[in-house]
Amino acid sequence: MTTTDHTPGRTAHPAPRLKTSAMIASFADPGQKTTPAPFGHALNLLAEERPEIVGLSADLAKYTDMHVFRDRNPDRFFQMGMSEQSLLGTAAGMAEVGLVPFASTYSVFATRRAYDFLCLDIAEPGLNVNVVGALPGLTTGYGPSHQATEDLAILRGCPGLTIVDPCDALDIEQAVPALAAHDGPTYLRLLRGSVPRVLDEYDYTFELGKAAELRTGRDVVLISTGLMTMRALQAAERLEADHVDVAVLHVPTIKPLDTAAILTAASSDRLVVTLENHTVIGGLAESVAATLAYAGQGRRIVPIALPDEFLAAGALPTLHDRYGLSTDSIVSRVKAELHGSGRTAGDDAGDPPSL
Amino acid sequence: MAAPNTAAPAPTTGPTTPEPLPTSADDRIERVTAAAQRIRGYALHMGEVQGQGYIGQALGVADILAVVYADQLRYRPQDPHWEGRDRFLLSIGHYAIALYAALAEAGTISLDELDTYGSDDSRLPMSSMASYTPGVEISGGSLGHGLTVTTGVALGLRHLGNPARVFNLLSDGELDEGSTWEAALACAHHGLDNVIAIVDVNALQADGPTAGVLRTEPVLDKWRAFGWHAVRVDGNDPSALVGAFDEAAAHTGSPSVIVCDTRIGFGVPLLMEREKAHFMRVEEHEWKLARTQLEEGSTR
Numbered sequence: 001m002t003t004t005d006h007t008p009g010r011t012a013h014p015a016p017r018l019k020t021s022a023m024i025a026s027f028a029d030p031g032q033k034t035t036p037a038p039f040g041h042a043l044n045l046l047a048e049e050r051p052e053i054v055g056l057s058a059d060l061a062k063y064t065d066m067h068v069f070r071d072r073n074p075d076r077f078f079q080m081g082m083s084e085q086s087l088l089g090t091a092a093g094m095a096e097v098g099l100v101p102f103a104s105t106y107s108v109f110a111t112r113r114a115y116d117f118l119c120l121d122i123a124e125p126g127l128n129v130n131v132v133g134a135l136p137g138l139t140t141g142y143g144p145s146h147q148a149t150e151d152l153a154i155l156r157g158c159p160g161l162t163i164v165d166p167c168d169a170l171d172i173e174q175a176v177p178a179l180a181a182h183d184g185p186t187y188l189r190l191l192r193g194s195v196p197r198v199l200d201e202y203d204y205t206f207e208l209g210k211a212a213e214l215r216t217g218r219d220v221v222l223i224s225t226g227l228m229t230m231r232a233l234q235a236a237e238r239l240e241a242d243h244v245d246v247a248v249l250h251v252p253t254i255k256p257l258d259t260a261a262i263l264t265a266a267s268s269d270r271l272v273v274t275l276e277n278h279t280v281i282g283g284l285a286e287s288v289a290a291t292l293a294y295a296g297q298g299r300r301i302v303p304i305a306l307p308d309e310f311l312a313a314g315a316l317p318t319l320h321d322r323y324g325l326s327t328d329s330i331v332s333r334v335k336a337e338l339h340g341s342g343r344t345a346g347d348d349a350g351d352p353p354s355l
Numbered sequence: 356m357a358a359p360n361t362a363a364p365a366p367t368t369g370p371t372t373p374e375p376l377p378t379s380a381d382d383r384i385e386r387v388t389a390a391a392q393r394i395r396g397y398a399l400h401m402g403e404v405q406g407q408g409y410i411g412q413a414l415g416v417a418d419i420l421a422v423v424y425a426d427q428l429r430y431r432p433q434d435p436h437w438e439g440r441d442r443f444l445l446s447i448g449h450y451a452i453a454l455y456a457a458l459a460e461a462g463t464i465s466l467d468e469l470d471t472y473g474s475d476d477s478r479l480p481m482s483s484m485a486s487y488t489p490g491v492e493i494s495g496g497s498l499g500h501g502l503t504v505t506t507g508v509a510l511g512l513r514h515l516g517n518p519a520r521v522f523n524l525l526s527d528g529e530l531d532e533g534s535t536w537e538a539a540l541a542c543a544h545h546g547l548d549n550v551i552a553i554v555d556v557n558a559l560q561a562d563g564p565t566a567g568v569l570r571t572e573p574v575l576d577k578w579r580a581f582g583w584h585a586v587r588v589d590g591n592d593p594s595a596l597v598g599a600f601d602e603a604a605a606h607t608g609s610p611s612v613i614v615c616d617t618r619i620g621f622g623v624p625l626l627m628e629r630e631k632a633h634f635m636r637v638e639e640h641e642w643k644l645a646r647t648q649l650e651e652g653s654t655r
């Protein structure tokens with residue numbers, strides 16, 4: 001609401017415009033290099049080579065970049081309407097007869113609403129269905145109805161499901177053909193719209209099931225997944241200016257997890273920090289913790305993740321800052337940990353450490 | 356069974372399609388009736404192995420399965436993954452005992468194997484699993500899935516130019532599941548006339564009569580309102596069933612549903628009179644009587 005000061009004798013100034021929430025919000029930094037709809041274009045490229053590729057959507061083609069495929073391949077696109085159970089069951093049936101479906105909707109609907117169909121119809125028979133979930137974690141300020149903050153926690157328990165959390169446009173472009181080539185069910189945490197492009201500045205190629213060391217560093221190792229790798233890289237640069245040497249291990253495949261790379265990364269006495277765009281429950285942090293404990297290498301790790309609560313609605317940059325996902329927050333958190341002030345009673349009690 | 360479905364519709368329409376083998380209507384009904392009788396016998400046999408099960412439902416749908424497997428479906432018993440096969444998707448996994456009996460009748464699984472029903476390491480688990488049993492197309496157990504997968508199989512077959520048809524047997528209880536109606540909308544929207552849904556209306560669910568659990572009638576009106584070609588028949592009348600399936604096969608432009616009113620335990624009066632009919636426990640001494648009643652019925 002805009003208000004005007006009518007106090008006599010004073011010049012009227014409009015109040016500063018409030019930052020508002022939006023369903024589709026960008027997490028790209030101002031001026032950052034981006035690529036439009038990388039998923040849709042990658043799927044088109046793949047479809048040229050593989051006639052069995054088909055696309056489905058549940059009334060969200062336009063908002064999951066599937067419209068790019070729909071417009072190029074209208075005879076291979078199937079609109080299922082706003083019915084996610086039907087979407088995933090239908091994708092399973094199409095895979096049964098030899099097609100390779102990509103089924104897109106928002107992550108919340110694919111996971112919370114249609115999980116039984118993903119599990120029983122797709123994963124149990126091990127079908128090559130690729131479920132594409134947009135707005136993963138905190139990538140919309142629309143509120144808990146659309147914030148899939150727990151999708152990894154839900155899906156990690158699904159036997160045989162491959163789960164990919166890409167960092168940027170390049171990751172998505174390379175992951176799409178890899179997911180189609182993988183003979184089994186997959187889930188892609190989709191970044192849609194104008195997607196930042198950062199990994200082409202590193203010697204990096206997406207490889208399903210593999211983590212990649214993007215930077216080496218003596219003091220700290222950031223183990224990150226999804227868009228948080230972008231933030232990890234930014235934080236590492238900022239910390240470098242303060243003479244803190246930070247390594248970044250990007251883990252785009254959440255399942256199966258590259259445990260060897262994680263064990264290696266955590267085998268030194270560096271500070272180990274995990275970063276994920278997901279609740280601290282049941283995602284990367286707990287995967288890394290379990291990996292270390294199962295290998296007898298139990299040690300403290302610092303989880304940067306969303307708190308175990310339903311998040312607020314609002315402007316995305318505000319929310320990323322509030323919940324500890326912004327680069328500023330990461331830098332402060334790492335510094336605090338290095339200076340010995342990071343541990344609090346709350347951490348020991350298992351409270352969400354990013355609060 | 357060497358030559359099933361000789362009276363089934365030809366795989367494609369058009370001038371080059373050979374005519375179906377000449378089989379009289381009486382021959383078809385006779386063959387279906389005999390198959391249904393054997394399916395009931397196999398189901399009773401498996402029920403006796405376990406001492407319990409969804410025997411009432413198996414006896415109730417035996418006529419439907421007989422029409423499907425002995426008259427309508429195009430398949431190769433020894434090659435369950437043949438690409439040209441018509442698909443039969445059982446979404447009601449707890450009716451597995453009936454499907455195994457039908458697959459034994461079809462020759463896809465052996466009669467001997469029925470002895471293993473529900474046992475450790477058997478290929479015939481009590482709820483049907485596609486990965487376990489040849490001829491079982493989808494895993495059931497969680498209701499409301501069958502028609503969604505049917506939609507995808509039918510869309511996929513049409514996309515690939517494969518003229519095979521997709522049958523889905525669902526129960527009236529499955530009409531409670533919203534996903535069934537999502538799929539019903541999708542089949543109609545996409546004009547999937549290669550889909551034939553079969554609803555077994557036995558009017559009984561786990562918690563009691565369907566009318567009391569969640570009213571689904573008028574069933575026929577609902578399907579028609581969703582854009583389906585819908586007919587309703589006595590599901591224990593082979594002649595009526597054959598007519599309904601023929602009509603569905605001839606229908607084009609929209610999916611078809613055959614709503615079948617069946618009686619739980621049909622063919623075995625002892626089991627038809629059970630008060631607790633949804634999941635039936637049968638005492639040891641009753642099995643012989645049940646078999647005798649079934650055999651007596653067949654000679655009447």
